[in-house]
Amino acid sequence: MPLKAELHCHIEGAAAPELVISQARKYGKDTAPYIKDGSFVWHDFTSFLAAYDFSSDLFRTEEDYARLADHYLTSLARDGAIYSEVFTSPDHAKKAGLSPKAFLQAVTLDHARRLLDSGMPLLETSFELGMSGPGRLHDLFVTHEAMSPGDYKTRGAGLTIRYGYHISPFGIALIMVTDRGLAGLAFNDPGGERAAFADMSGRWPNAAYVEDMSSTAPYAARIFDPRLWRADQPLRVVMIGTDFQLRVWETLLRIPMGKACTYSSIAASIGAPSASRAVGAAVGANPMSFVVPCHRALGKSGALTGYHWGLTRKRAILGWEAGQVSS
Known part of the structure; x- marks a missing residue:
């Protein structure tokens, strides 16, 4: 061709x-x-x-x-x-x-490089999340817990995961929850629901899955409506992954909206400076898109690089966030 x-x-x-x-x-x-x-x-x-x-x-x-x-x-x-x-x-x-300027800035490499050049201290900024004042960063407030290594090794055995499909600003969102909180969030286009479910359920193949939109709808409302983001009522999430993945995902949670970080700096922050490739793999395996903001992880040059749910969607999320920060 x-x-x-x-x-x-x-x-x-x-x-x-x-x-x-x-x-x-x-x-x-x-x-x-x-x-x-x-x-x-x-x-x-x-x-x-x-x-x-x-x-x-x-x-x-x-x-x-x-x-x-x-x-x-x-x-x-x-x-x-x-x-x-x-x-x-x-x-x-x-x-x-979105203003045209905010949207266009968010989808250009120059904007990505400016995020990296801002000198954002990755770990220190986590303490600023939720504080009020003129410089307050707007973001989704999250409190998380991790499954034990034993729970992870059983690949979801004994776990009931309820799921539902919901309209979001970035396509159809497949949301998965347990009785302990949000466990998964994936995106798909119309017609891609089965593929998205297969992708997500394959991560915990021994779990019991129940389609239950009444259980997932409150999560969809909280996640995608900034008016419902409150520091005193954080979104509960449960992370199911290896110890290394959990360390990477917890670090992603500390990147504020409107900022970004490279895989190499994430690797350094978790004490594994030579593990950039492994960090990239852990970022790609993130089961909670948007909530655990893997879209804010960039290549060393500032390139947007890949995104499990599509690079176009990554650009759209960054553009949406740029609009939230500038509003």
Whole structure:
């Protein structure tokens, strides 16, 4: 397959008909005047603009934009494209609740490097979380406990994990909880629910799984609504992993929103300065995306590097957080 590039693409106009139909269902809109037999229809430039505006207005939230970007970039990759020049409308970015500047800064390498150059003292900043005042960092307050090594070795035997799927700003969130707190959070796009469940349940194959959205819904509300983030009512999470993984995940919890850290500095902070690769593997195995902020871990050069649930989603989360910090 020849390698390709796409230039001057307006992201709102890149929405495929099937995505527009899905978004229209979400907002109760009729696509009949604009889509027929799975394709857009127009007969002149005026009707083209009408279809464009109709489609663009269906992307209104961070979740919508994350889904649009992921859908578009996935289709590019499938077609063999290795480069894309993408534009976004400032008006539509505002509808997503982000200033254009905050969104664009969050998805550029320069912004990632500025996070690293800020000189954020990784461990010391953990003591500042939750304090009020002009310099208060906005973040999700978490209290955690770890399963014993014996519990981990049994691969979930004797453990009941309740799970449910919920809409989030970053796609569909698969949330898993035990009677001791949140145990897992994964992301997927529509149609990817089974794969996400297989990924997560495979980590604790001997546990009993019960689909129970009534148990997971309160967690979804707490996690994705900053108005519910309270230091006096922290979110309870239970970590199930090896001793090394737990040390890495606990360190990730100390990285405040709006900051970032390299794998090598995380390795140094846990007393294993030569274990950057192992740290990267532990970050990638994090079962609680967003809550345990593995998206704030960057490569040595400041590159965003990989993300278990997709690099596009990592950019979207950083963009959303930039908006929260600047608001």
